[in-house]
Amino acid sequence: MQFPSPVSLQWISELIDAKLVGNTSNFATGINEIHKVSKGDLVFVDHPKYYEKCINSEASFIIINKEMEVPLGKALLIVEKPFEAYCKIVNHFRPFVPSLKLIDDSVVVGENSFLYPNVFVGKNVTIGKNTIIYPNVTIMDYCEIGDNVIIQSGTVIGSNSFYYNGKKDRGIWYQKMPDCGKVIIENHVEIGASCTIDRGVSHDTIIGQGTKLDNMVHIGHDTVIGKNCLIAAQVAIAGVTTLEDGVTLWGQVGVSKTLTIGANAVVLAQSGVSNTIEGNKTYFGTPVQEARIKQKELVWVKRIPELWEKVMRIKE
């Protein structure tokens, strides 16, 4: 998330009770989780395995639990528990403010849009023009819905990410990351019934212009879907993944996290995408292969008995 305005590192180090080392007079422009950081960002790291990655990332200011050498122009904020410090900053800028009404007073709705009864819209949401929101839809805080959008019943936009800090040496192993990202639904997107689109942990989850989702599609946090994609029923896409433009995913496909599906790729039903795949090809299987290769493999499997027979005859 970007801060409303640049925030002094001194002030932040006091908030989280950190020792400030390096370029201490600087200002942070945002705070982000390591998957998507840019210059001016705060980031946190608490595991030695990732110290170097974080310090050398695009992020400028690193909340860390060890004194290390600081690259020029960057700063370290040294604390005992970096995860808890990160949470404290996020919660300061994005506190839990409960909604008491079905449509919050801060919601802006464009002309000619219609919200059916029983739609919940949280704080600081914008909805564009000519958009239809069907009954029993939930749109949580800070989401942006474009023009000519259709969202069908039961769909949830802006649910919390499934993203935890895990440590198995405490009673409760998994601690929720507070999420400060949002969901952006671009123009001419249509979303089926009972879909769930999680907000970004620190960046945004984006559904690109003209993309159509069937029913019961799940989109994970910080995932970016390109334009004119077609996503059939019961597809699940994990977090921080990218679909380039014109991708087609058929029913019940699963897509793993932090990968890219190239433009105009087609993934056949029930396939599982566990790695980045090139565009302009058709895929099938779990794990996916190019469909024409997978098809051949299916034929080969059927020939094993014949092969066995041949070998038996040779042995005789």
Next chain:
Amino acid sequence: MQFPSPVSLQWISELIDAKLVGNTSNFATGINEIHKVSKGDLVFVDHPKYYEKCINSEASFIIINKEMEVPLGKALLIVEKPFEAYCKIVNHFRPFVPSLKLIDDSVVVGENSFLYPNVFVGKNVTIGKNTIIYPNVTIMDYCEIGDNVIIQSGTVIGSNSFYYNGKKDRGIWYQKMPDCGKVIIENHVEIGASCTIDRGVSHDTIIGQGTKLDNMVHIGHDTVIGKNCLIAAQVAIAGVTTLEDGVTLWGQVGVSKTLTIGANAVVLAQSGVSNTIEGNKTYFGTPVQEARIKQKELVWVKRIPELWEKVMRIKE
């Protein structure tokens, strides 16, 4: 959809600005999408590949973008953009009329039925006797719910179909087909929580008497489910598919479009049905095979290392 009463072709050709050729003095009794047409129907075609199929289908009146020879008794309505003309007719007879209340005044509910709080029921819906609708269910316009039906929380009946006119040479590739079909839930059907049952594009989606759906089942547009079927959790069935009576689908099965599953067939969990399959058999796998054949195949795959070993010994 059937029209409320027969509609003069002359009037329709004026509405869509078409050149009328053939039996011009006739009346259309309905308008349907090519998958399910009958005598008296209007249908549209805009791709040369399907010209012949449409003109020779059961449909009597063809909205088309080319002057062709007309079979005896039929008529062509020639326009530049048949898809847009089709949409114009459907939207004329089934305009978007927003609901402002949770239960529309036009809804008819039979005796001894109970609707929990927070149920949305749209226009022109009928609900039979002894039926229970749980909280947060959505039933959209023109659906018919039978007697002794149970619909559990979060379920959506009558969501729009996932059916688009696709052309990749325009900014927005996919244009929604307006749907004028409905959903018919017959007597003694029970539907789990968070299911979605799409309305028909032009015909009806039907769930047959005594059929039971578990949670998170998705049923596509114009699909017809027979009587006494059992459909377990997270099954997805695409559009225009037929399940005959007594079919059992176990959890997470996927069924492709425009196919038939024969009576009393059993499909084991996570299988993918991509073609018509015969009744009274048990199936497994993606793509499905008869379970006993698939089971053998799984055993053969485990014997490849042994086969390899045999071949290596022969080579020696």
Next chain:
Amino acid sequence: MQFPSPVSLQWISELIDAKLVGNTSNFATGINEIHKVSKGDLVFVDHPKYYEKCINSEASFIIINKEMEVPLGKALLIVEKPFEAYCKIVNHFRPFVPSLKLIDDSVVVGENSFLYPNVFVGKNVTIGKNTIIYPNVTIMDYCEIGDNVIIQSGTVIGSNSFYYNGKKDRGIWYQKMPDCGKVIIENHVEIGASCTIDRGVSHDTIIGQGTKLDNMVHIGHDTVIGKNCLIAAQVAIAGVTTLEDGVTLWGQVGVSKTLTIGANAVVLAQSGVSNTIEGNKTYFGTPVQEARIKQKELVWVKRIPELWEKVMRIKE
């Protein structure tokens, strides 16, 4: 279900018009379905195949459609239709009482908990402290929600089980078992959007402390999930299954009924678990195998063409 207080067998035999045989002066402390019975329980059996199992189970009192020998201290309640008798008893103690309000007057909510607008909570539900229930959540009767719990939008807690008495010689093949179990959500559990957790048929469905569910997770009736489990999106777990502590299920995994997944097991995405599996191992595939074995199998399949080639050369 345990009865509010012990119930005389004499009274029950009159309610269901049964012939009472054996220890007739006893009191039943509860009624349960055969999967989970204990001493003092009533149970029913109507198929000769299961007579012995039921009579020799932990249950003390057996509703049965045949006169049999009674073990010492037990009793038989002989009726023509045991299933119908079972239903009559359950419905007597747990009658359908419709809720007319969004939050029933009997609901107890702990301090510092917040329910968003449009949450439905049925009768006799308790919600602990510091718990957040997001919009459009449904919590049905007799469920128990702990402290520091998060339930995201669209989720349904306490939906009816998918559990039927099936007989194919009548018009409606499947008759619903009335369910008298509940759902217990322990402390620090977090449940994603659009999940469904079915109540127990006669025992309880339990989600253990600190367990986190992603979106669109389905949990079947009487299933018990241990502590600190992690369950990713679109997982479906059938009824009467046990997950021990620390189990991880990745996206779209399916788990069959009445089995156990051992502590700290990890099941990779899209796998299908059809039998009990040991803890502390990683699994993959449908049906699941240990992941390292399945990985080798995937490699062997790719070597079939090479093997074929070898055999062809030998033949030459």
